[in-house]
Amino acid sequence: MNAIQTASLEGAATIDPAAFRNAMARLGAAVHIITTDGVAGRAGFAATAVCSVTDTPPTLLVCLNRSSSVFSTFEANGVLSVNTLGPGHLRLSSLFGGKTPVEERFAAADWVTGDTGAPVLSDAVTSFDCRVAEAVDVGTHKVLFCRVVTLRAGSTNEALAYYQRAYHVLGEASRVPG
Numbered sequence: 001m002n003a004i005q006t007a008s009l010e011g012a013a014t015i016d017p018a019a020f021r022n023a024m025a026r027l028g029a030a031v032h033i034i035t036t037d038g039v040a041g042r043a044g045f046a047a048t049a050v051c052s053v054t055d056t057p058p059t060l061l062v063c064l065n066r067s068s069s070v071f072s073t074f075e076a077n078g079v080l081s082v083n084t085l086g087p088g089h090l091r092l093s094s095l096f097g098g099k100t101p102v103e104e105r106f107a108a109a110d111w112v113t114g115d116t117g118a119p120v121l122s123d124a125v126t127s128f129d130c131r132v133a134e135a136v137d138v139g140t141h142k143v144l145f146c147r148v149v150t151l152r153a154g155s156t157n158e159a160l161a162y163y164q165r166a167y168h169v170l171g172e173a174s175r176v177p178g
Contacts, residue, residue, distance in 0.1 A: 016164045028163035030170075031085045034062055034097050035111075035119040036070075038077030042119065043070040044105055046097035048162050049141075050082055058148035060128060063141045071142070079134045080118035080146060083124040085160040092121075093160065116148045127152040127157045 006053035029048035036043050038168045060080060064071060069116035074080060085093055110122040114129030121127060137143075158171030 018061040025165050026163070028168070030159040030160050031074075031089075031093050031162050031167070033085060033089075033121060033124075034064075034080055035083065035085045036074050036077040036080045036111075037117050037119055038079055040076035041102075041104065043073035043098050044119070044164070045070050045100060046093045049100065052176060057152075059133065060130070060146050060148065061148060062128075062144045063138075064144060065141050065178075066137070074144070075135075075142075077103065077118075079114075079118045080116050080130050080132065080144070081116070081118035081120045082128040082130065082146070083121035084121070084126045084157045085121075086125045086154070087158050087160055088123075089121075089160055090167055093167070114152075120152060123154055123156075125154050125156055127154075 002106060030050070032050050034045055034047050045064075045068065047064075051061050051122065052057040055063050060082065062075060062080065088124050089109075092105075092109050095108050106119065111119040112122050114120040114127070116129050116131055118129055121147075125137075127146045128146070129150040130148050131151070132144050133147045135142050135144040136145070156171075158169050161168045161170045
């Protein structure tokens with residue numbers, strides 16, 4: 001086992017889960033709606049656990065709780081779209097982050113079908129239409145490594161972010177000089 005894996009395993013038992021969640025609340029992140037459609041049906045959820053992995057080939061990762069009601073749908077479909085939200089999508093984020101029925105979630109916005117068949121939010125800040133290339137179990141979650149098939153850029157320069165358990169807007173007006 002290498003040094004990174006050893007350190008990860010040694011420290012894991014001593015970190016209180018509540019303290020970890022509180023520390024993670026101080027890690028700001030963009031808000032996304034992750035969607036899928038295919039043989040298992042249509043599903044979607046709100047997430048901040050999205051990250052770039054590499055640009056060659058273009059790959060990002062999405063973390064999905066294995067106990068989530070949408071987990072089996074995403075696993076069976078093998079495709080997804082990561083739709084980055086803007087400030088006008090606050091209600092949509094709440095719908096996809098709660099217990100709202102799937103039909104009501106999708107009825108609240110305009111969608112187009114991506115090249116993979118996954119729903120793409122028509123007015124997203126940006127969208128990444130992806131095929132799941134690999135999936136790894138880590139604790140309670142599955143980390144999905146997603147190869148980007150198609151990119152779509154929206155017209156807004158502002159994005160919705162989540163920090164300290166609240167929504168914030170990022171954009172030109174909030175730029176730090178330097």
